[in-house]
Amino acid sequence: MPLERPLLPLLGPRRALxxxxxxxxxxxxxxxxxxxxxxxxIILSVGAAGGLSESDIASWxxxxxxxxxLISVAFSLAYRQxxxxxxSIPGAVLVGPALGHxxxxxxxxxxLVTGVIMLLLGLSGWVRRAMQAVPMPIVxxxxxxxxxxxxxxxxxxxxDDLAIALTMCSVWLAFTMVPxxxxxxxxxxxxxxxxxxxxxxxGTFKPGAGALFAFAxxxxxxxxxxxPALVELVVxxxxxxxxxxxxxxxxxxxxxxxxxPINAITAACGAGAxxxxxxxxxxxxxxxxxxxVISTAGQKERQYTAALLVAVLxxxxxxxxxxxxxxxxxxPPAFIATLAGLAMxxxxxxxxxASFAGPFSFGALICFLVTVADLSILRxxxxxxxxxxxxxxxxxxxxx
Numbered sequence: 001m002p003l004e005r006p007l008l009p010l011l012g013p014r015r016a017l018x019x020x021x022x023x024x025x026x027x028x029x030x031x032x033x034x035x036x037x038x039x040x041x042i043i044l045s046v047g048a049a050g051g052l053s054e055s056d057i058a059s060w061x062x063x064x065x066x067x068x069x070l071i072s073v074a075f076s077l078a079y080r081q082x083x084x085x086x087x088s089i090p091g092a093v094l095v096g097p098a099l100g101h102x103x104x105x106x107x108x109x110x111x112l113v114t115g116v117i118m119l120l121l122g123l124s125g126w127v128r129r130a131m132q133a134v135p136m137p138i139v140x141x142x143x144x145x146x147x148x149x150x151x152x153x154x155x156x157x158x159x160d161d162l163a164i165a166l167t168m169c170s171v172w173l174a175f176t177m178v179p180x181x182x183x184x185x186x187x188x189x190x191x192x193x194x195x196x197x198x199x200x201x202x203g204t205f206k207p208g209a210g211a212l213f214a215f216a217x218x219x220x221x222x223x224x225x226x227x228p229a230l231v232e233l234v235v236x237x238x239x240x241x242x243x244x245x246x247x248x249x250x251x252x253x254x255x256x257x258x259x260x261p262i263n264a265i266t267a268a269c270g271a272g273a274x275x276x277x278x279x280x281x282x283x284x285x286x287x288x289x290x291x292x293v294i295s296t297a298g299q300k301e302r303q304y305t306a307a308l309l310v311a312v313l314x315x316x317x318x319x320x321x322x323x324x325x326x327x328x329x330x331x332p333p334a335f336i337a338t339l340a341g342l343a344m345x346x347x348x349x350x351x352x353x354a355s356f357a358g359p360f361s362f363g364a365l366i367c368f369l370v371t372v373a374d375l376s377i378l379r380x381x382x383x384x385x386x387x388x389x390x391x392x393x394x395x396x397x398x399x400x
Contacts, residue, residue, distance in 0.1 A: 003261070010078060016304075020309075024298050025309060026297065027303075028294060028305075028308075031084070031306070034188065035289075037192050037339065038342065041336050042092055043061065043064070043092055048329075050095070050096050054322075059219040063276035063277075063279040065317045068086050069310075069318065072084045072314070081259075081303070081307075082258070082303045082306055083304075083307060085269070086290065090143050091240055091283050093150070094236050094383050101376060102229050108280065109224050110232070110233035111237070112273070112278075114234050117234065118241065119274070122267025123263075128262065134239055135360045135391070136354060137361060137364040138363050138367045141355040142371050144368055145371025145382075145383070146383055147347060151345070151348055154342065161332050161335075163202065164199065164338065167194050168198075172191040173187075191342055195331075207327075214322035214326070232380040236387065241284075246265060246266065249288040250265070252288055362397055363397075366390045366393040367386040367390025367391075370390070371383050371386035
């Protein structure tokens with residue numbers, strides 16, 4: 001078996017508490033705050049646009065936070081590295097347009113098949129070859145295409161609710177421009193707090209009927225396996241998890257002196273995608289930004305404790321998923337649009353740079369245009385065809 005062996009003996013709670021410290025607590029809290037602000041806003045935006053119910057979104061959050069955190073705890077202890085698993089943000093964005101013509105059960109069927117493929121790639125050791133199969137500029141062009149609507153949504157938020165959008169963007173800009181402020185409070189968290197204060201002052205917080213506070217009661221879905229859903233979603237989901245999310249997380253950890261177990265990570269993402277998919281969550285991935293935050297503070301050998309803290313906080317968030325879902329859905333749409341747009345700005349910048357600053361730029365352009373056009377062919381969504389036409393264009397016109 002090509003899976004990397006964990007470090008023995010396995011660490012217990014007493015050793016983890018001994019290795020824990022203030023710097024790891026600080027980085028863990030900051031990383032968690034990032035994961036539960038912008039990414040959650042993206043799920044709410046995608047879910048609302050795709051016609052998902054409040055119960056569906058809460059179940060998705062439970063799977064994404066609570067179940068994936070169990071993998072984070074196991075891997076961080078087994079390999080003594082900061083290995084935090086959450087869900088694929090590009091995967092969530094890919095699913096949004098698909099829910100316009102596919103049922104949630106069909107999307108879940110695609111999640112499970114994607115999980116099986118990743119599990120087999122991890123167990124076989126072929127994951128490196130799979131990650132190199134599609135040129136990265138074309139993959140990032142697809143990502144840019146599916147993320148673009150969050151950027152335009154941020155602009156439209158100014159027309160929908162100028163006060164909220166202007167307040168949040170001004171605070172985000174101030175905390176971004178002044179590094180001293182940004183180190184105390186992440187700019188996205190500051191924007192969220194400013195928006196919440198603005199909503200409270202304007203009296204636009206409108207919760208639905210019933211109790212606001214509630215614990216998780218995840219849904220159990222029966223998957224439907226349909227060819228249009230499998231063709232449209234499986235390949236883009238697998239590519240974004242392996243070559244965008246996991247590759248980013250692995251590169252960050254490697255740059256900070258760790259040796260992440262690539263095959264085991266891929267297999268875990270596959271198994272996680274199967275389990276979390278049954279409660280409605282998009283496939284599991286090794287998160288890049290969170291691991292970037294916790295792998296730069298303190299001693300390398302003790303950074304796994306920050307990952308454990310992130311996992312514990314994420315479990316608590318997952319258990320309270322219905323409460324946070326109702327809380328955020330009671331805010332004005334411009335609040336969610338602004339928060340999601342601000343979270344995507346740097347990602348969009350990176351995607352455009354990776355797409356058009358190097359080789360395969362023409363194929364990347366074709367992929368981007370097809371993805372943005374958002375036209376389905378044979379009931380198969382645009383992101384898949386963007387990859388197909390982008391790769392074809394590069395093979396025909398960029399052979400060198």
